[in-house]
Amino acid sequence: DAGVTQSPTHLIKTRGQHVTLRCSPISGHKSVSWYQQVLGQGPQFIFQYYEKEERGRGNFPDRFSARQFPNYSSELNVNALLLGDSALYLCASSLDGGETQYFGPGTRLLVL
Amino acid sequence: EDQVTQSPEALRLQEGESSSLNCSYTVSGLRGLFWYRQDPGKGPEFLFTLYSAGEEKEKERLKATLTKKESFLHITAPKPEDSATYLCAVETTDSWGKLQFGAGTQVVVTP
Numbered sequence: 001d002a003g004v005t006q007s008p009t010h011l012i013k014t015r016g017q018h019v020t021l022r023c024s025p026i027s028g029h030k031s032v033s034w035y036q037q038v039l040g041q042g043p044q045f046i047f048q049y050y051e052k053e054e055r056g057r058g059n060f061p062d063r064f065s066a067r068q069f070p071n072y073s074s075e076l077n078v079n080a081l082l083l084g085d086s087a088l089y090l091c092a093s094s095l096d097g098g099e100t101q102y103f104g105p106g107t108r109l110l111v112l
Numbered sequence: 113e114d115q116v117t118q119s120p121e122a123l124r125l126q127e128g129e130s131s132s133l134n135c136s137y138t139v140s141g142l143r144g145l146f147w148y149r150q151d152p153g154k155g156p157e158f159l160f161t162l163y164s165a166g167e168e169k170e171k172e173r174l175k176a177t178l179t180k181k182e183s184f185l186h187i188t189a190p191k192p193e194d195s196a197t198y199l200c201a202v203e204t205t206d207s208w209g210k211l212q213f214g215a216g217t218q219v220v221v222t223p
Contacts (some may be wrong), residue, residue: 004155033209042116042199042213043156056210090155097209100146103155 004093004104012110013081021076021107025093032074033101034066035090043090049074050097081111114139118200118214125221128189133217135200136182145183147176148199156199190221
């Protein structure tokens with residue numbers, strides 16, 4: 001079975017630009033969560049979606065937004081990029097949000 | 113405020129030299145504690161979930177245990193392929209689905 005997939009794998013943007021990251025969950029999983037991981041730290045929770053509704057939001061500015069589609073895939077959008085947004089962005093899926101979360105390989109974002 | 117602290121930050125082991133990693137937590141109510149393994153530049157790989165004090169889980173050379181204030185990940189007779197960063201995360205009863213991670217322990221196993 002395919003695991004969680006994310007695209008693109010790497011991305012380079014400049015300050016002020018906008019970025020869209022994509023995630024496809026494990027087949028049968030209805031919940032997707034997004035995390036940001038900066039070098040040397042553990043992942044930080046950004047959003048969780050379940051059945052296309054936002055179930056949780058972490059301590060991130062309104063420049064960060066997300067949505068979940070009817071096929072349970074998800075997009076994370078970040079506007080007005082800052083240098084500090086450079087990180088590994090991880091998507092995780094779970095059956096219903098409260099079970100074990102399985103992570104994708106991540107998207108490495110570099111903001112110049 | 114909920115906190116998750118992992119120690120040590122880094123650990124260098126000889127092949128076959130067993131050791132333990134610590135994850136201490138201060139949370140309002142624990143729903144579950146999770147261990148993940150992360151290789152450089154990759155996403156975390158799920159290892160174990162523990163739900164209640166006294167619970168133990170094993171997988172190959174890894175064994176995870178849980179008390180009311182901390183969890184240990186024991187690595188028995190490690191091999192070089194066990195080199196990775198090991199992450200601990202908690203889910204609390206009032207933050208359903210939100211994992212709060214520690215900073216991780218970087219383990220290097222030399223032949």
